[in-house]
Amino acid sequence: MDSDPEIERRVAEAEAELEAEMEARRNSVAEEVRSADDPSGVDASAFAVDASNADVDHAQDMLASTGMIPASDLAGHRGAVELWRTHCDRRRGTDQATLRAELDKVLAAPRPQHPATGKQDRPVYAWVRPSDIPVTSHEAFPYHCTPDELAELGLNLVREAGDPAGMDEILGEGLSLTTSLTPRGPVHRVNVNGNHRAAAIRAAGFPVALAEITLEHGPWAVSDNDTSSQALTRLLYRCGLLTDYRPNDPSRLGRDTVEAEGIASWLLGFQSATAARNNLLAYEAMFGRDSDSRLLWIRDLRSFKRLLRHERMELPEFGLDVLPRVQGQWPPRPTLGQRLEYWLSVGLSGGVCR
Structure with missing residues (x-):
């Protein structure tokens, strides 16, 4: 059956409008991250919060549409904490062999580099999707521990079941990312600290992670x-x-x-x-x-x-x-x-x- 040029034109226009709307929303969230009145640090009390169903829905919507949740968005923050806890409950029966197999997939994934130097904003806290954090391109990674130990770290995160002290130890200030916006949403790369924990969090399948992010944008040097x-x-x-x-x-x-x-x-x-x-x-x-x-x-x-x-x-x-x-x-x-x-x-x- 031959295609209708008018229908194709309308579909193309609708897709372009949707992409423009998504891009505008991503830029809006990026601007919110830039202007956030961010705390100087994160402690265990930041994770000792209760979330409503509306909070969780809000967090999931933000992640799906923009890929980030500013920590200053309190409803989104509460929802993200609950997403972490819920994931722990769902993976409660996971064993280390399963985590090791997932880690191997993470380590075998492509490792894009970002050599460009852009203008950087001040660091702020935001929840991000761990799947948007490529593994470091360092050939010797993991270099501070063995893959088995890294898989064990991911398993321990699941078994802690969202304990505020445990979340405080692994998330926030110690996970430092540089973030650039792309047509596929934000993409992050680890700065000095966080390569191992980022890989462990990805292997464990967590949908969110709180990180200290630095937005990088043009002009590019x-x-x-x-x-x-x-x-x-x-x-x-x-x-x-x-x-x-x-x-x-x-x-x-x-x-x-x-x-x-x-x-x-x-x-x-x-x-x-x-x-x-x-x-x-x-x-x-x-x-x-x-x-x-x-x-x-x-x-x-x-x-x-x-x-x-x-x-x-x-x-x-x-x-x-x-x-x-x-x-x-x-x-x-x-x-x-x-x-x-x-x-x-x-x-x-x-x-x-x-």
């Missing part, structure tokens, strides 16, 4: 010292994923900055096509495939490397001041002379982008 990543930066700027280049941005202490659309901030700073592509695929394996058509050339590694070569052929000079000049000029189209000059400069066996 870009460097003209790393010549290996400059061609990628220019390609991202050409296709519109990066915009608004600001040299010597006073808001970032004189560093050059750009704004990043979608998940472009997760592609900044890499020195090879392979590394940037792997990061995109790892991100999408965890959080879902991004429908942005401007990412297609990154998924195809052969096309990605060819475009990087063409970028270097057309603009062999270094520096970021060329960004405004290439905006919207997609794809790069080096002339025959530029191609010949490039291959002569690198040698016929060189110039292959990694």
Whole structure:
């Protein structure tokens, strides 16, 4: 049966409106997190609260629509504590072998990195979804304990059944995250502390975790010292994923900055096509495939490397001041002379982008 173009148009418009509404709500919650009158610390009394059904419903709605619950939202906080306790009750019969199997899945999951440097707000407390916290990309992780010990930690969290003292020990100040907003909602990465507890909480399947989060957003700093990543930066700027280049941005202490659309901030700073592509695929394996058509050339590694070569052929000079000049000029189209000059400069066996 042939599709009706009018129906398809209406469906597309409805989907776009829904996505815009969800994005507005995520940004609203992010702003609430930024402006929260946050306590200087969390103690056991913060978890010794009772929640109503309305509190739980409110917490679940916030998590589903925005991925975060500011700790200053008292109803959401009470509901999140109850979600933790309820999860403990449901998993009361879990044994360590089961937790170890779940931990192995967590450790085997893709581990996207976020090398970009954005503007950071002051740390605040918020409940987040543990599934939104990728495991550290550190190759030796877990490094302070064995996987069996990490699984045991997750099991102990379940067996404590939401005891306020136990929640205080594992949650809050000791779990420090940096958070960036993406089309799939907030994504977190562990700062100095919390890699092991984040993995244990994920393995145990907890739906929520209270963390000290630092929201990171644009403008994103870009460097003209790393010549290996400059061609990628220019390609991202050409296709519109990066915009608004600001040299010597006073808001970032004189560093050059750009704004990043979608998940472009997760592609900044890499020195090879392979590394940037792997990061995109790892991100999408965890959080879902991004429908942005401007990412297609990154998924195809052969096309990605060819475009990087063409970028270097057309603009062999270094520096970021060329960004405004290439905006919207997609794809790069080096002339025959530029191609010949490039291959002569690198040698016929060189110039292959990694």
